[in-house]
Amino acid sequence: MANSIVTTDAAVSDVDVMLRVKTGDESAFAYLVQKYRRPMVGFMHRLCHNPATAEELAQEVFLRVYRSRASYEPSAKFTTWLYRIATNLAVNHARDTRHERPENTLRLDEPDQETGKTPDLADESLTAEEQILKRERLAAIRSKVNALPERQRLAVIMHKYQQMDYREIAGVLKLSESATKSLLFRAYETLREQLKEFVSGK
Amino acid sequence: MNCNQIRELLPDLAAGMHASTPEPTIEIEKHIASCAACAAHLRDLQKTMALLDEWQAPEPSPYFDTRFEARLREEMARPAAGWLSWLRRPAWAMSAAGVVLAGALVVGIGSKSYIFQTEAISTNPPSLGLPVEPGTAVGDLQALERNDDLYADFDMLDELQVQDDVTANP
Numbered sequence: 332m333a334n335s336i337v338t339t340d341a342a343v344s345d346v347d348v349m350l351r352v353k354t355g356d357e358s359a360f361a362y363l364v365q366k367y368r369r370p371m372v373g374f375m376h377r378l379c380h381n382p383a384t385a386e387e388l389a390q391e392v393f394l395r396v397y398r399s400r401a402s403y404e405p406s407a408k409f410t411t412w413l414y415r416i417a418t419n420l421a422v423n424h425a426r427d428t429r430h431e432r433p434e435n436t437l438r439l440d441e442p443d444q445e446t447g448k449t450p451d452l453a454d455e456s457l458t459a460e461e462q463i464l465k466r467e468r469l470a471a472i473r474s475k476v477n478a479l480p481e482r483q484r485l486a487v488i489m490h491k492y493q494q495m496d497y498r499e500i501a502g503v504l505k506l507s508e509s510a511t512k513s514l515l516f517r518a519y520e521t522l523r524e525q526l527k528e529f530v531s532g533k
Numbered sequence: 534m535n536c537n538q539i540r541e542l543l544p545d546l547a548a549g550m551h552a553s554t555p556e557p558t559i560e561i562e563k564h565i566a567s568c569a570a571c572a573a574h575l576r577d578l579q580k581t582m583a584l585l586d587e588w589q590a591p592e593p594s595p596y597f598d599t600r601f602e603a604r605l606r607e608e609m610a611r612p613a614a615g616w617l618s619w620l621r622r623p624a625w626a627m628s629a630a631g632v633v634l635a636g637a638l639v640v641g642i643g644s645k646s647y648i649f650q651t652e653a654i655s656t657n658p659p660s661l662g663l664p665v666e667p668g669t670a671v672g673d674l675q676a677l678e679r680n681d682d683l684y685a686d687f688d689m690l691d692e693l694q695v696q697d698d699v700t701a702n703p
Contacts, residue, residue: 368597373590382591389593390601394608465587472588491548491585512541519544523581530580 345409352400360400363409364393370493371417377488378421380473388424392417411502414495418485418503468529475525482506483518490515539564539571547578 345366351359371392375385395416403412457465476484482504489495489503501511523530542561565572 364601368593368601372593372597376590377588382594385590386594386597386600390597390604393601394604397605397608468584469587472585476585476588490544490550491582492588492590494548494550496550497545515544516541519547519578519581522585523577526581526584527577530577530584 346405349396349400349403349409350405352397353403360397363396367410367413368393371413374414374417374488374493375421377476377492378485379424380477384424388417388420391420395420407502408499410495411499414489414493414499414503422481422485471526471529475522479518479521483514483521486511486514487518487522534560534564536564536568536571539568540574543571543575543578547575547582 345363348359348363352363368389371389372385375388375392376382379385379388392413396413476487479487485504486500489500490497495503497508497511497515500506500515501508504511504514506514539561546558546561565575
């Protein structure tokens, strides 16, 4: 429970910081960017699978925060607001570029083609065979998460990788907490079933 | 709590997040300890969670801050997003022009009718005799009465008509 109190306190102070941004405090804005740049890049990376695009989109999120500073109202947790901006941006980006990337599904199985390197696999302690197996597992994780229905995919990424709780995810996706709970339940059931072969091999 | 209720809470438990479940953790753990099916479900889910951990996101690149600062400076240099900035967009400029044109027409028509109204009022004699309103039967008759030239023409036309009748019916 102590954990949740810390989270609440941190959220309150973020709201305070954002209210300072609203009054024109640039150092307050710089603080928020530094605090959330890593989680934002990670979030966008898992949603769009391209490191360069992920960084560009994460920057765009912060620019949108800056642009809307004057109209900011602390009606929700700061992170809920931040992730809602990020989610809208990522979903719109995916929609806009859907036709430009018909090879999307194939590309996920070959992460090397994207950047010429695989930051996810930078583990030199593994043998060549282990590397291949790890790459296969990673490709499976990405493709199975990516194949989930849109809201389930967003919910899993927020829950598993951004450590957000049901309430916060519900706030971002504009769902009730119980709907979010069952959304996540269904998503994890699908992943548990579809990734079974990779789990048992471990 | 039954198995279905417990299983909905397992994702949080498997991910090591206890904070978001309002139900007491002890009660959930007690159920799992006594229910082999739910315990197996939790173990499976924990393995799935561990597998999902393998998908690591990269750190922001060393250029992230530099690029962002440049974009932010550009944003700050941009004039405040007032109504003037809309005019720079062609679509907005066109609609703005349309609005201005429509406004000018409305003002033009409005002022014109105002002028007509003031003229009509000012040319009306205060209260001498019958007011002459062109286009009405009374006005037309009054105009005819004062027009001697027209009566002269009528006389001529009458004569012409008689002559026509004579030539047509000899």
